[in-house]
Amino acid sequence: MADTKAKPGVLLDIRNLRIEATVYPPGEAPKTITLVHDVSLTLEKGKVLGLIGESGAGKSTIGLSSMGYGRGGVRITGGEVILNGRDILKGGKEGFRKLRGREVCYVAQSAAAAFNPAHRLMDQVVEATLLHGTATRAEAEKRAVALFKKLSLPNPETIGERFPHQVSGGQLQRVMTAMALCSEPDLIVFDEPTTALDVTTQIDVLAAIKDAIRDTHVAALYITHDLAVVAQVSDEIMVLRHGRLVEWGGTRQIIKEPRQEYTNALVSVHEIEHQEQQPDTAPMLSVKNVTAAYGGGHVKVLKNVSVDIYPGQTLAVVGESGSGKSTLARAITGLLPPEQGSVVFDGRALGNRLSDRPKEDLRQLQMIYQMADVAMNPRQTVGTIIGRPLEFYFGMKGRERDKRVAELLDEIEMGKGFLDRYPAELSGGQKQRVCIARSLAAKPKLIICDEVTSALDPLVAHGILKLLLDLQQVEKVAYLFITHDLATVKSIADSIAVMYRGEVVRYGSKSKVLAPPFDAYTDLLLSSVPEMEIGWLEKAIKGRRMESAGN
Amino acid sequence: MSAPIVKLVAQRIALGILLLLAVSVLIFAGTQILPGDVAQAILGQSATPESLANLREQLGLNDPAYIRYFRWLGGVLTGDLGTAMSSGQDIATSIKERLWNTLFLAFWAAIVAIPLAITLGLIAVRYRNGWVDKLISGVALASTSFPEFFIGYLLVFYFAVQHQWFPAISTVYDGMSFGERLQAIALPAAALTLVVLAHMMRMTRAAILNVMQSAYVETAELKGLSASAVIRKHALPNAIAPIINVVMLNLAYLVVGVVVVEVIFVYPGMGQYLVDHVTKRDVPVVQAVGLIFAAVYITLNIIADIAAIVANPRLRHPK
Structure with missing residues (x-):
């Protein structure tokens, strides 16, 4: 056990981590399955390690193990998790509580669900800081406002007074990042922080997270299934599959020279060959000038929409x-009867309501x-x-x-x-x-x-x-x-x-x-899709600044 | 307070009033369907066709039903509930004191039962599926499963007969001090508490457990909050609406469902009064008590609805 002493500069050292869970398949006896098979990793102070893989690869499970946390019935059954020079698995419940929210903080996939709807944002952002007594309330709030500013949230002075439902999803994700940074931790676990966002929002949040990591020198485990995203923020990437390590290397090496076949499959672009068909016949279904609204006409969600769909x-x-988008589908199927316009199918108008069809x-x-x-x-x-x-x-x-x-x-x-x-x-x-x-x-x-x-x-x-x-x-x-x-x-x-x-x-x-030429919105949409290329994020953000500056 | 919440609350109150009117129609119609009428009941054996006709004319019983309904409703709205046939006393006066007694008993039972039930629910969630949880659930369920009269007599046996700490009969009268009154109602209040405890406790437990699956509960755990702080600060505020609902249902039960307990302890409340006059076929009294019970029930449910609306931050603080 002489080896437990950490190397200088190393923040997190996970050795031979084994994580198990008990599952209860219907009609069978409960059995124990292994979610993570002897995975080891080290993370230096201030560095970012990307964990990537499909669902079930054990990415989140490994990320949460750095806080001694297991979702549901998940148990850490083997190995060591050495954080700041000590094995946290030996600290027991009290030990976990002391490090959570202080040494390690967590940013969840859906900030919209991860904020408590009953409390104001500021109360939640400073909660961990106050709990661990690292700052007074006034200091913590000052710190939070500074972070809101850094993450370019609108009205940083007052946004903390709002409730989660009063703030958009992309903003909430940034508030959650501020919440993690507020207690000045050594490590943040980002668990798919941009997956639930629109592409046009994702790019801003991604840039904000990257800047915040750089300026605060916090280390991060960045969990995602999107290689193009992780390539923008990570120093190193670890590829996982079925709870096992596939490949671990520098970001450039993983995306440019993958050594494993599975990594290669993830990295290579999957274009499907599809010959574009031309609309040669009459349309099969035509949406004609459809306007639809929710709430008895109060919220217009479709405005004069016309599209055609051709057979096959x-x-x-x-x-x-x-x-x-989805409202258009609801109008076509008759779930939401349009206020104006009609849906023509095979040359005749369909009933507006589902019950009329x-x-x-x-x-x-x-x-x-x-x-x-x-x-x-x-x-x-x-x-x-x-x-x-x-x-x-x-x-x-x-x-x-x-x-x-x-x-x-x-x-x-x-x-x-x-x-x-x-x-x-x-x-x-x-x-x-x-x-x-x-x-x-x-x-x-x-x-x-x-x-x-x-x-x-x-x-x-x-x-x-x-x-x-x-x-x-x-x-x-x-x-x-x-x-x-x-x-x-x-x-x-x-x-x-x-x-x-x-x-x-x-x-x-x-x-x-x-x-091309594109209209402004389509251009924004197309330029927001992450590309698997180091430095894409900076280029894309720069392109936007140029545009908004009028160039 | 913001506009949508005021609108929602106003809607609930209007709906409650409408409901109460509908109930009053039902109560009135119900008593009309019964055979015989007030004139017959008053004259009893001495009724002759002439005297009956005279009295009916005098009481306005020959008017169409809807006119008599509005006359009755008008009386109720101005505080005149009519006269009891059996005793000839003014109903409003006799009810006032008894209603006060019933509310007094219900209030003290609620003061004990509600915090106790919610606290027990919180403890059960904190130690869920452990022996503490099972013990709390078991005891609470057992106390609910026993019939009220059994619990009542059990309490009388231990605390009145064997130990003589509290009186077996809860007589209250004017001029009693507050302390004496409390001592008199201790046993019926305890019996009621035991009856309503489990329902509220189980609902609290279920509502909070439902919320414990949420992502924000995980967020709170990952901030390093202790298990009880997570439940108290993050789970309970989001489970409050269903809890309020079940609390109000039980409050209503404490007012309108206490007949058995009042009879056991000979407590001069509304339940006793109702039972007495049902046996005497005193229709005006039954009508009046029925209407009051309905009003209590509807009012408490409106309060539950409003509390649930106000507890929702989305309605309290719109975008």
Whole structure:
């Protein structure tokens, strides 16, 4: 144990960390699974280490172990976590409480959920500082205001008096960073701090976090699944998979000369070859001058929107949250009857309300959602879920239905073995495939895909997109593809509508929309997509400053 | 106070008044469906067709039902609840004292039960799934499962008969000192506390546990707050709305549901009064008591609704 003494300059030294959890699979005896297999890492003072990998790679679990914290029933069962020269795992509960919020602070993925809705922001920002007695309330508040300024929050003097719901998501994420910095810790764990944000917001928050790290000399573990993002802020990158170390090296080495095959797969860009189709026939579905509002006409969310969807083709609708993308889908499906305008399908106007539409119209328009697991009844088997539209729309029963379900399972590249499985037993990608099969079962002419790959890991999302394109070839179905991810759009769209604050600001075939000259918003959107290139962030931010300066 | 909250509160109050009017119609209609009328009841054996007709004319019983309803409603609104048939006394006067007694008992039972239930709920969450949690839940559930009269007699047996600390019969009268009154109601208040405790405790526990899954609770834990501070400062304020709701339901029960306990302890409250007059088929009294109980119930529920609205920071501080 003579080795426990830390090397000079080393802040965090994790050795052979092993983390386990007990899971309770339905109908089986509880069993212990290992989430992290003997992972070691060291982090020097003031440096940033990026932890990257798919969901289930153990990134967050390792990050939280530096605070001695395990979510749910997660336990640290082996190894050492040496922070500032001592093994914190030996300190017990009291020891953990003393270091949390003082030596190590945490920035969560969704600041909107991580702030307590019942308390004012300032009370939450200074809470840890006061708890550990490192400053008086006046000092802590002064420090917080200085941090709000540094993170370029609007009205830094007064923003602390607000409640979380009165502040936007991007601002909350910055307030949370200020909260972590307020107690002047040695280490901050950033857990996907920009994943829940729009691309145009992400870039500002990313720049603010990077500046704050540089100026305060705090060390950081930066957890994300987005390699392009982590490349902007990290000194070193550690690639993890299934709780094991895949590769660990300098940022430049990982993204330029990956040594492992898996890293290579993550780094390489996954362009899907998709030949743009031209609108040669009459449109199958036309949205004509639709205006829609929530709250009895108070909040206009769609303003005079017109788009066309052609048979067997894909229209991608892009824009940030709140731009009206999903509302457009709700207006088309009849869930939100438009105030003005109409939806024309196959040459005739569809009923405004869902209840005005005959079953046949309902069948022709199907939907797939972002959250596959909440879009399925957890108590029904895959066979029942896919079979339901067959019974409902076509009256299929018994063997005929089972045969069709088997065919559909084949089409989504899942075998018959999945018939009797429950959604909880499937992976995220498999769940989304089942949802695709369910919508295909109705033999629709149009499927509305609402952010269907946003919750998935990049490699899994890639598979889903390829499947959707293949199915389009076979079934001749059209897609209305709602997304905020421009890379997805480039892969699959035939035409694109860019939405901003309820209006379509740019609309046309893919090649036309993605070719200059751009309007201001589309330009901002395109230039905000992180590129896997060191120094991209600085360049992008500089480009914006130039623009706002009028150059 | 901001505009949306004032509007919501005004809506709730208006709805409550409307509901109370509807209840008054129901109570009035219910007593009309019963066979016989007041004239018959007053004259009893000595009724002749002529005297009946005369009295009906005198009392205005020949008017259409809606006119009689508004006459009754008008009386209620001006504090005139009518006259009891059995005793000929003014109902408002006899109710006043009894209502006061009932509220006095309910108040003291609530003063003990509500903080106790919430504290026990907090402790149960702090030591959730451990033996402390199980003990609290077990005892509270057991006390609720026993019928009220059983708990009442048990308390009488121990504290009045064996130890003689408190009286077995809770007589209260004018001129009693405050301390004497408290001593008189100690046992019925304790019985009521035991009856309502578990419901509020379990709800507090469930509401807080629900919130404990939230990301902000994790944030608080990662700031180094102790488990009880996390529950008290971060979980409880967000669980307050369902807790208030169940507290108000139990408060209403303490006022309108205490019949059995009042009878056991011979306490001169509203419950006793109601039971007495139901057996005597004294319709005006039953109507009046029914309306008062409904008013209490609706008022407490409005308060619960308003408290839940005010507890929501999104409504208190709009964007």
